[in-house]
Amino acid sequence: MSAISIQSVSKRFPNGFEALKGIDAEIRSGSFTVVLGPSGAGKSTLLRLMNGLETPTTGMVRIDGEIVDRRKVRHIRSRVAMVFQQFNLVDRLSVVTNVLTGRLAHRSWVGSVFYLFRQEDLGIAREALCRVGLIDKAWSRADKLSGGQQQRVGIARALAQRPKVILADEPVASLDPVSSEEIMTLLREICDRDGITVVVNLHQVDLARRFADRIIGMNGGRIVFDGKPEEMTQSVLRTIYQREGIEDDTSLDMALAYA
Amino acid sequence: MTPALIWRWPTPNGLPPLPLVGGVLALLAGLWLTAPIVEVDFVRLIGSFGRMLAFAGQMFVTPDWEYVPQLLAKMLETIEMTVLSTAIAIVVSLPLGILAASNATPHPVVYRLTRDLLSLMRALPELVWALVFVSAVGLGPLPGVMALAFVTVGFMGKFFAESIEVVDHKAVEGVRAHGAGWLQVRLFAMLPQALPDFVGTVMYILDHNLRAAAILGLVGAGGIGYDLVMSMRLFQYDRLLLIALAIYVVVTVLDRASDRLRSRIIHGRRA
Amino acid sequence: MNVHDLKSARPQPLPPKPRNPMPVWVAATLAMLWLIVWDLEISFETLAYGVEDMAEYFSRYGQPDFTDLSRYLYLMGVTLATALWGTVFALLVAFFLAPLAARNFAPNVVTYRIARETLNFMRAMPDLLLALIFVAALGLGPLPGALALGVHTAGFLGKFFAESLERVDKGVCEGVASTGANFAQMVMYAGWPSILREALGYVLYILDRNVRMASVLGLVGAGGIGLALHDTLRLFDYGQSAALILVILATILIIDYASAWLRRRLD
Numbered sequence: 075m076s077a078i079s080i081q082s083v084s085k086r087f088p089n090g091f092e093a094l095k096g097i098d099a100e101i102r103s104g105s106f107t108v109v110l111g112p113s114g115a116g117k118s119t120l121l122r123l124m125n126g127l128e129t130p131t132t133g134m135v136r137i138d139g140e141i142v143d144r145r146k147v148r149h150i151r152s153r154v155a156m157v158f159q160q161f162n163l164v165d166r167l168s169v170v171t172n173v174l175t176g177r178l179a180h181r182s183w184v185g186s187v188f189y190l191f192r193q194e195d196l197g198i199a200r201e202a203l204c205r206v207g208l209i210d211k212a213w214s215r216a217d218k219l220s221g222g223q224q225q226r227v228g229i230a231r232a233l234a235q236r237p238k239v240i241l242a243d244e245p246v247a248s249l250d251p252v253s254s255e256e257i258m259t260l261l262r263e264i265c266d267r268d269g270i271t272v273v274v275n276l277h278q279v280d281l282a283r284r285f286a287d288r289i290i291g292m293n294g295g296r297i298v299f300d301g302k303p304e305e306m307t308q309s310v311l312r313t314i315y316q317r318e319g320i321e322d323d324t325s326l327d328m329a330l331a332y333a
Numbered sequence: 334m335t336p337a338l339i340w341r342w343p344t345p346n347g348l349p350p351l352p353l354v355g356g357v358l359a360l361l362a363g364l365w366l367t368a369p370i371v372e373v374d375f376v377r378l379i380g381s382f383g384r385m386l387a388f389a390g391q392m393f394v395t396p397d398w399e400y401v402p403q404l405l406a407k408m409l410e411t412i413e414m415t416v417l418s419t420a421i422a423i424v425v426s427l428p429l430g431i432l433a434a435s436n437a438t439p440h441p442v443v444y445r446l447t448r449d450l451l452s453l454m455r456a457l458p459e460l461v462w463a464l465v466f467v468s469a470v471g472l473g474p475l476p477g478v479m480a481l482a483f484v485t486v487g488f489m490g491k492f493f494a495e496s497i498e499v500v501d502h503k504a505v506e507g508v509r510a511h512g513a514g515w516l517q518v519r520l521f522a523m524l525p526q527a528l529p530d531f532v533g534t535v536m537y538i539l540d541h542n543l544r545a546a547a548i549l550g551l552v553g554a555g556g557i558g559y560d561l562v563m564s565m566r567l568f569q570y571d572r573l574l575l576i577a578l579a580i581y582v583v584v585t586v587l588d589r590a591s592d593r594l595r596s597r598i599i600h601g602r603r604a
Numbered sequence: 605m606n607v608h609d610l611k612s613a614r615p616q617p618l619p620p621k622p623r624n625p626m627p628v629w630v631a632a633t634l635a636m637l638w639l640i641v642w643d644l645e646i647s648f649e650t651l652a653y654g655v656e657d658m659a660e661y662f663s664r665y666g667q668p669d670f671t672d673l674s675r676y677l678y679l680m681g682v683t684l685a686t687a688l689w690g691t692v693f694a695l696l697v698a699f700f701l702a703p704l705a706a707r708n709f710a711p712n713v714v715t716y717r718i719a720r721e722t723l724n725f726m727r728a729m730p731d732l733l734l735a736l737i738f739v740a741a742l743g744l745g746p747l748p749g750a751l752a753l754g755v756h757t758a759g760f761l762g763k764f765f766a767e768s769l770e771r772v773d774k775g776v777c778e779g780v781a782s783t784g785a786n787f788a789q790m791v792m793y794a795g796w797p798s799i800l801r802e803a804l805g806y807v808l809y810i811l812d813r814n815v816r817m818a819s820v821l822g823l824v825g826a827g828g829i830g831l832a833l834h835d836t837l838r839l840f841d842y843g844q845s846a847a848l849i850l851v852i853l854a855t856i857l858i859i860d861y862a863s864a865w866l867r868r869r870l871d
Contacts, residue, residue, distance in 0.1 A: 125782050127778060127781070127782065148785075148786060149784070150784075151781070151784035152783070152784035155783070156779075158775060158778070160775045162775040162778055162782075164780065166797045167793070167797050168344075171343045175779075175780055175783050175793050178784065179783055179785060183788045185340060186788075186792070187792045190340045190341070191343060193339055193340075199343075213344075228779075231783065235783055235784075360692070363688060364688070364689065367688060367689065368689075370681065370746065371682070371686055371689050372745045373747060377742065377747070378742070378747075381741045384742075385741045388740060409643075410644065413643060413644055414644070416637070416640060417641065420633075453853070453857075456852075456853050456856040456857055457856070458816045458819065458820045460823065460830075464833070464837050468661070469657070469658050469661045469662070470651070470658070473644075474644045474646065475644070475651070478646070544730055548730050548733070551823060551824070552823065555644075561736075562824075565733075565736045565737075565740070580728065580729075580730065581728045581729070585728050588727070
């Protein structure tokens with residue numbers, strides 16, 4: 075059964091830029107999918123559509139059979155967690171409180187606006203922090219942590235939502251190679267152990283090859299490749315990273331030679 | 334750990350942080366203690382609701398159209414007082430601002446003295462100075478302009494000094510390295526850098542002075558304030574309505590204009 | 605242009621200097637100021653002659669009369685209490701209105717516009733006018749003064765808060781929104797914690813301002829020390845007026861320093 079189903083989705087921004095030009099894809103429940111492509115290919119927009127942060131111009135996105143639309147967006151978001159490139163934590167709140175924001179949609183607003191949480195929510199937050207190995211930083215302020223640690227808090231926040239799907243938008247683009255490795259391993263492990271569907275945007279070919287079950291290659295708002303990592307040949311990579319209007323791109327060949 | 338409680342705060346002991354609790358309790362205690370002094374009485378508040386509505390109802394009258402020419406003259410006077418006092422304040426504040434900026438002042442003692450002078454000047458509200466100046470030079474817009482200029486020098490000098498203190502040090506050193514003199518450094522390196530901030534300050538002061546000028550008439554210091562109080566005391570709601578409307582329009586127009594100018598300056602700086 | 609062109613190029617005249625409109629502006633401003641002075645019938649001669657009179661006049665304030673000091677201090681206390689209540693009232697109103705008046709938090713455009721316009725209206729009404737109205741409805745005393753200060757400064761505080769909220773990082777908002785938080789939760793988790801320090805600075809500034817204003821609200825019958833000053837000035841009792849002015853001055857300076865100290869501690 076597919077967790078996410080994208081049906082002829084296109085997105086045109088108010089400034090006229092067409093980020094997505096007719097996308098169709100089904101993402102199997104419990105799979106680890108990497109969306110690969112150069113910057114500006116529309117990867118980010120695609121992910122944000124799945125969480126309702128953007129609305130499609132035409133077509134529709136279904137999560138577990140439910141259409142993502144304005145009225146149901148909070149309900150959808152409670153089950154579709156998001157991890158961001160810039161972590162997007164609330165700097166001045168403690169790590170625990172940041173993780174607890176993952177519980178907000180599951181609780182009425184009466185207690186939560188006074189920062190009151192149920193004992194069980196704190197248990198969930200503690201569990202999530204243990205999973206990402208940051209339980210000793212629980213009471214630190216979020217902005218006192220390093221980038222890699224902040225991203226792990228971001229993942230703990232996503233875990234605290236008890237989600238069906240985790241969407242990660244360039245989760246390692248702002249991190250050093252060691253932290254990147256840790257974060258990708260963590261996401262892979264979450265997918266394998268909890269059966270959570272994970273969709274990750276990446277622009278690093280090697281990471282995509284090593285961690286993904288399935289790779290969706292995007293370029294210019296279209297899907298140009300969809301298959302297993304081992305099917306991604308050098309010529310496929312050329313299609314994914316091809317720049318518009320450039321026939322013989324030597325710098326592309328050189329870059330891909332090292333990928 | 335208190336496992337019996339279902340609800341807890343996200344802190345190590347499950348209770349809200351002590352400084353926060355202390356602060357809120359202190360504030361509540363302060364309010365509770367001062368309530369009898371301020372004569373806070375909720376029964377009276379609710380009881381007055383009817384009178385408030387009645388008052389609002391009285392405002393729905395046919396405006397006194399014959400009053401309009403006098404209204405316009407008085408509003409013009411209010412605006413003129415605002416502009417003139419702001420202009421005087423700018424001229425006086427610029428040198429004082431340089432003396433009161435820690436990086437531009439000729440001597441720490443001068444810095445301290447100017448700072449204290451400025452804070453003394455802005456300590457008392459315009460209305461108190463207007464009362465004093467009216468007693469000194471008689472009724473009319475002159476004591477109003479004097480009071481406005483006097484108090485806003487205190488504010489403007491401080492704001493100018495603060496914008497001079499945050500100018501980029503490198504440009505100042507660059508000009509100094511080329512052998513510029515004391516005054517040249519201040520005029521050609523510091524002031525141009527602080528200029529966008531100055532414009533923001535002037536807009537803010539203009540706004541402040543307009544609001545103040547509108548009420549100075551209360552003590553006979555010119556502007557629309559006198560008519561405002563008189564129409565209130567004589568229950569001339571047909572005039573009061575027009576006056577309130579005129580103040581609202583002028584203040585709002587200036588407010589929007591200064592918002593737009595400020596965002597343009599910030600934008601210009603980014604480019 | 606290549607090297608050859610550079611060699612053969614004759615020295616060219618400088619392009620014409622762009623016209624500097626500065627002198628025109630200065631002249632226009634001076635002309636306008638002169639017009640204003642003329643229209644307000646301000647005579648600098650009388651002002652100059654008046655300087656001597658003024659010096660004499662101010663010398664009358666030379667001997668402050670502190671015999672009634674305890675009463676003055678009590679009146680100053682009333683004034684401070686009025687300012688405190690006004691500020692707390694403003695804070696409460698602004699706390700609820702500001703998120704609605706911040707473009708990025710407001711649930712929809714209609715509430716945004718209504719909240720913005722409400723704040724604008726509160727700001728545009730001078731607090732003295734409001735005090736007059738509230739005195740008419742509530743009778744004399746500090747309460748109408750506190751209400752007037754509250755309503756007027758709620759407009760300021762709400763606008764300041766809303767502008768700070770609009771500067772909250774878009775990513776942080778999305779981070780909290782992506783968990784499915786509702787409006788109230790967005791405001792409490794992404795909004796207020798991010799602007800806490802700025803907001804406290806604004807509250808201190810407004811408290812400072814309200815103390816200044818509260819000390820003159822007495823003029824329209826809203827209690828406090830302003831009424832006493834008005835009365836002594838009317839009776840030409842310069843000694844008592846000087847004492848009252850000194851009490852106000854000292855209080856405001858103390859508050860000035862205290863709030864500057866608090867602001868430094870916050871940073």
